[in-house]
Amino acid sequence: MIPGLPDPAAVDIQGLTWHPGGAQVLSDVDLRVEPGQVVGLLGPNGSGKSSLLRCVYRRHRPHAGRVLVDGADVWASRAPDVARAVAVVTQDAPADMEHTAVQLVAMGRIPHLGPLGRLSATDEDIIAAAVHACGIEALLDRPASTLSGGERQRVQLARALVQQPRVLVLDEPTNHLDLRHQVELVHIGLRCGATVIVALHDLQFAAAACDHLVVLHRGEVALHGTPHEVVTADTLNRVYEVKADVAPGPDGLPKVSLRVD
Numbered sequence: 001m002i003p004g005l006p007d008p009a010a011v012d013i014q015g016l017t018w019h020p021g022g023a024q025v026l027s028d029v030d031l032r033v034e035p036g037q038v039v040g041l042l043g044p045n046g047s048g049k050s051s052l053l054r055c056v057y058r059r060h061r062p063h064a065g066r067v068l069v070d071g072a073d074v075w076a077s078r079a080p081d082v083a084r085a086v087a088v089v090t091q092d093a094p095a096d097m098e099h100t101a102v103q104l105v106a107m108g109r110i111p112h113l114g115p116l117g118r119l120s121a122t123d124e125d126i127i128a129a130a131v132h133a134c135g136i137e138a139l140l141d142r143p144a145s146t147l148s149g150g151e152r153q154r155v156q157l158a159r160a161l162v163q164q165p166r167v168l169v170l171d172e173p174t175n176h177l178d179l180r181h182q183v184e185l186v187h188i189g190l191r192c193g194a195t196v197i198v199a200l201h202d203l204q205f206a207a208a209a210c211d212h213l214v215v216l217h218r219g220e221v222a223l224h225g226t227p228h229e230v231v232t233a234d235t236l237n238r239v240y241e242v243k244a245d246v247a248p249g250p251d252g253l254p255k256v257s258l259r260v261d
């Protein structure tokens, strides 16, 4: 789909602890993600999902522990080297709102450009492929500030893809997307060949889209396993404090029915 995508990388999170201003946000988190795996990060609001992902894409420096991408500690590596390996789509609007969509997408090539910062024909091909994959051709000349939340998220995904990442970090990438674009995100982002770590709120979507699920609770890994092992009535009760029935749906995946009485 995107020309020249490199091999996916393993991600090893070891004893990760982050306590800004004394608040214990992440405590001794261990997680191994195999190359090419799609791992869903679940957990209630405030459980530490975004904080964990920020440690992976080198936004937060952990107070203890480390994140290894193919064996290299991201905080012992140079920022441009990490940017060549790890791309991110966040739930926030991009900072550069005055730029047009195509300028934002092209910024994804910056870690790969030479000293003159010029785009080559190969770079242009990669950008065109990502624009096509994300279906944003009609948005290219629009300033980011005029785009809807879902349009902006697709522009961010295209920017992440042109980075040709070995690891793709997605922080609640579906929160602005309608059903069709959620399904497309699975095809484009989750199956692009990179190792993917994705924070999600919808357990059923996570079960359908991910190979492996990890549930954070109060900054610790509460449980992890296959969708069948993780999406259970017990998890919903113990971690989310809701009553629910979980039974296999027609596709064999866990189907959640919340009890609201």
Ligand SMILES: Nc1ncnc2c1ncn2[C@@H]1O[C@H](COP(=O)(O)OP(=O)(O)OP(=O)(O)O)[C@@H](O)[C@H]1O
Pocket: 020, 021, 023, 025, 043, 044, 045, 046, 047, 048, 049, 050, 051, 052
């Ligand atoms: N810089 C910071 N300083 C102090 N506390 C922080 C900081 N960043 C995050 N927190 C706190 O850490 C906890 C975890 O936040 P985080 O955003 O990682 O959770 P989350 O699981 O992604 O939540 P949500 O599902 O609501 O997006 C929250 O209680 C949050 O207030």
